[in-house]
Amino acid sequence: MKIESAKLIVCSPDRNFVTLKIVTDEGIYGLGDATLNGRELAVASYLTEHVLPCLIGRDPFQIEDIWQYLYRGAYWRRGPVTMSAIAAVDMALWDIKGKALNTPVYNLLGGKSREGVLVYTHANGADIAEAVDSVQRHAAEGYLAVRAQSGVPGVASSYGVPKSGKPYEPAERGLPSESLWSTEKYLNFVPKLFDAVRKACGEDLHLLHDVHHRLTPIEAARLGKALEPYHLYWMEDPTPAENQDAFRLIREHTVTPIATGEVFNSFWDAHDLIRNQWIDYLRMTIVHGGGITALKKAADFAAVYQVRTGFHGATDLSPVTMAAALHFGLAIHNFGIQEHMPHTKLTDEVFPHAYTFNAGYMYPGDAPGLGVEIDEALAAKYPYQRAYLPIARKLDGTLTDW
Ligand code: GCO
Numbered sequence: 001m002k003i004e005s006a007k008l009i010v011c012s013p014d015r016n017f018v019t020l021k022i023v024t025d026e027g028i029y030g031l032g033d034a035t036l037n038g039r040e041l042a043v044a045s046y047l048t049e050h051v052l053p054c055l056i057g058r059d060p061f062q063i064e065d066i067w068q069y070l071y072r073g074a075y076w077r078r079g080p081v082t083m084s085a086i087a088a089v090d091m092a093l094w095d096i097k098g099k100a101l102n103t104p105v106y107n108l109l110g111g112k113s114r115e116g117v118l119v120y121t122h123a124n125g126a127d128i129a130e131a132v133d134s135v136q137r138h139a140a141e142g143y144l145a146v147r148a149q150s151g152v153p154g155v156a157s158s159y160g161v162p163k164s165g166k167p168y169e170p171a172e173r174g175l176p177s178e179s180l181w182s183t184e185k186y187l188n189f190v191p192k193l194f195d196a197v198r199k200a201c202g203e204d205l206h207l208l209h210d211v212h213h214r215l216t217p218i219e220a221a222r223l224g225k226a227l228e229p230y231h232l233y234w235m236e237d238p239t240p241a242e243n244q245d246a247f248r249l250i251r252e253h254t255v256t257p258i259a260t261g262e263v264f265n266s267f268w269d270a271h272d273l274i275r276n277q278w279i280d281y282l283r284m285t286i287v288h289g290g291g292i293t294a295l296k297k298a299a300d301f302a303a304v305y306q307v308r309t310g311f312h313g314a315t316d317l318s319p320v321t322m323a324a325a326l327h328f329g330l331a332i333h334n335f336g337i338q339e340h341m342p343h344t345k346l347t348d349e350v351f352p353h354a355y356t357f358n359a360g361y362m363y364p365g366d367a368p369g370l371g372v373e374i375d376e377a378l379a380a381k382y383p384y385q386r387a388y389l390p391i392a393r394k395l396d397g398t399l400t401d402w
């Protein structure tokens, strides 16, 4: 079998997605996600101009060799654009191999290690009462793990809280919007939020919280300590992670579990965090981290240190990445939890898929390959629209981490 052609499908059914389709001379094709929220066309161009011409004629079964060819062969290494492009090719090749061998991708990764993939979803509210209500509604839908975010009094447009009654969506069409941030108000507020949520929801529900990279290490240590009575499943991205050593300080002060890595694009971004056991969950994602091939190596390294996976799964990762993450999570031994932020109905129509949700778990389904399709005619009705993630400023106007 040889790769005969490859093309990109850029569409915007409620939000932007970049999808790679690789077709073989035997008529089998594979899909890969190449979506990098707010920088979509950079990856599309990297693929069409520089990667796809090199794939034609290659054996799609040589997944490892093609991965090395695109990573080492470029000479210039890492970065979210490069690694998302490699990831898209990698996902499409695993999809092709599964279809060619008539088996789901989880079987190619070692087979089922569990029956279902535990997922968490997002709850949010403008204030504590709304946030508690939202957590309870998601628990009633069957979720066993819920991330809780709330508007912080005195801070307009807090992270994770939608502006209108719509579900929270990180990117917005048009130019970047600005949101406000106050560490002082946030730090005083969050323990009150989790006190209320725990009291209302009982001891058994797994609760998570995303700090979204906004605290210094010592501030994060204070938050982790203050949240200990509510035994969170994790505190996410407590501080930016360029300096991996920053997590040592947090770790020395709190037993609240720590998850990080959704913005990482290479195993090396996580290497010190894992080998020093400064984190509990690795949040890298298949689309931004170089694909299934790269993440399998990262997960196996993490397993040695009892670090588990907790992969990113926001709406900016397409159903193709979601499927890949579910096959991956079903197969690897050190799986922890998978984020599930459901896509809109329209997105699900553009990407019909075999995966399902039931009673707190997701299932990739038994279709060969990844089990996701793309309706190209429908996708063509929703062309790309420029969109950006917001930026954040402190109350005095200083630009800070969003
Ligand atoms: C999460 C996230 C996201 C990101 C988004 C950026 O934990 O789900 O932090 O909502 O902000 O994916 O594109």
Ligand code: MG
Binding pocket: 210, 212, 236, 237, 262
């Ligand atoms: Mg996050």
